[in-house]
Amino acid sequence: xxxxxxxxxxxxxxALSLSCGGGAKQQxxxxxxxxxxxxxxxxERDPVVLFPSSALAMFTVDAKAFYASPSAxxxxxxLAEKYxxxxxxxxxxxxxxxxxxxxxxYSTSGADALAILVGRFDEAxxxxxxxxxxxxxxxxxxxxxxxxxxxxxxVNNVGFTVVSPRLVLAGTExxxxxxxDRLRDGKITxxxxxxMLDTLGSPGAATAAAVDMKSFPPSMxxxxxxxxxNGMTAVxxxxxxxxxxxxxxxxxxxxxxxxxxxxxxxxxxxxxxxxVSMALGIQLKDVKIQPAQSDAQVSFSAxxxxxxxxxxxxxSMLGG
Numbered sequence: 401x402x403x404x405x406x407x408x409x410x411x412x413x414x415a416l417s418l419s420c421g422g423g424a425k426q427q428x429x430x431x432x433x434x435x436x437x438x439x440x441x442x443x444e445r446d447p448v449v450l451f452p453s454s455a456l457a458m459f460t461v462d463a464k465a466f467y468a469s470p471s472a473x474x475x476x477x478x479l480a481e482k483y484x485x486x487x488x489x490x491x492x493x494x495x496x497x498x499x500x501x502x503x504x505x506y507s508t509s510g511a512d513a514l515a516i517l518v519g520r521f522d523e524a525x526x527x528x529x530x531x532x533x534x535x536x537x538x539x540x541x542x543x544x545x546x547x548x549x550x551x552x553x554x555v556n557n558v559g560f561t562v563v564s565p566r567l568v569l570a571g572t573e574x575x576x577x578x579x580x581d582r583l584r585d586g587k588i589t590x591x592x593x594x595x596m597l598d599t600l601g602s603p604g605a606a607t608a609a610a611v612d613m614k615s616f617p618p619s620m621x622x623x624x625x626x627x628x629x630n631g632m633t634a635v636x637x638x639x640x641x642x643x644x645x646x647x648x649x650x651x652x653x654x655x656x657x658x659x660x661x662x663x664x665x666x667x668x669x670x671x672x673x674x675x676v677s678m679a680l681g682i683q684l685k686d687v688k689i690q691p692a693q694s695d696a697q698v699s700f701s702a703x704x705x706x707x708x709x710x711x712x713x714x715x716s717m718l719g720g
Contacts, residue, residue, distance in 0.1 A: 469641035514571035628666030631659030
């Protein structure tokens with residue numbers, strides 16, 4: 401991805417029309433309608449309006465609930481402080497300043513991602529760091545550019561813009577352009593798939609995921625377990641971080657009840673397989689999968705030790 405993105409803004413010419421009336425010709429000037437002004441308050445009330453349509457998957461996590469988890473919270477906080485690309489150089493601490501992260505995956509030009517971060521952000525310090533070409537803790541320099549009347553910052557090929565002191569929009573180049581076009585044009589309607597947004601908005605869930613399996617390109621699914629995936633169309637999962645670790649419940653939708661019956665059996669086998677546990681580095685417990693018409697109801701849990709083991713492996717997986 402290019403480190404800076406630019407897009408030309410074309411002006412709109414005045415439209416002139418001639419009309420006849422009373423035997424005389426009159427010239428009428430038609431003034432173009434300006435793009436509606438979007439208030440920051442409206443975006444903060446419902447930030448998911450920034451997500452374009454056609455998401456393949458959407459995820460959300462309550463960062464405060466994650467960090468507060470007595471099992472893996474402290475370890476997760478340390479990793480976030482280490483690997484989040486921005487830190488003290490711009491006055492930001494993930495553990496202190498990040499409240500919630502919501503993301504969507506697209507297949508617009510390859511794999512694209514867009515995230516909305518809710519918390520506390522100091523754009524003045526970010527701008528100063530960009531102007532001074534300050535090296536971030538990730539070892540990169542913040543590059544500043546402009547797109548859709550917004551200041552766009554890029555760190556390690558990820559672009560972001562500060563919508564307000566409470567809201568940051570981040571993602572790959574294509575997804576950022578689409579979202580910033582919406583912001584510039586005043587398009588503040590919920591265009592992401594409604595069933596995904598309903599899943600992410602489930603009350604009481606610390607984390608949620610919604611995946612449109614029927615729209616995923618086959619290349620993105622290569623290497624995934626095949627058992628239980630035949631006829632799968634959608635996945636909805638909710639989780640919390642209450643003791644003794646993490647609890648997950650949700651549903652997997654299939655094309656018909658017959659596929660749901662076979663899918664439930666396949667998923668039960670996959671999730672209880674020792675090979676899958678070894679690959680994930682986590683021991684799933686209390687795995688229960690029951691077919692219900694065209695769905696398979698899913699629930700399982702992971703204990704503290706498993707969560708800590710996974711987090712402990714992340715530094716080596718991420719290259720130190």
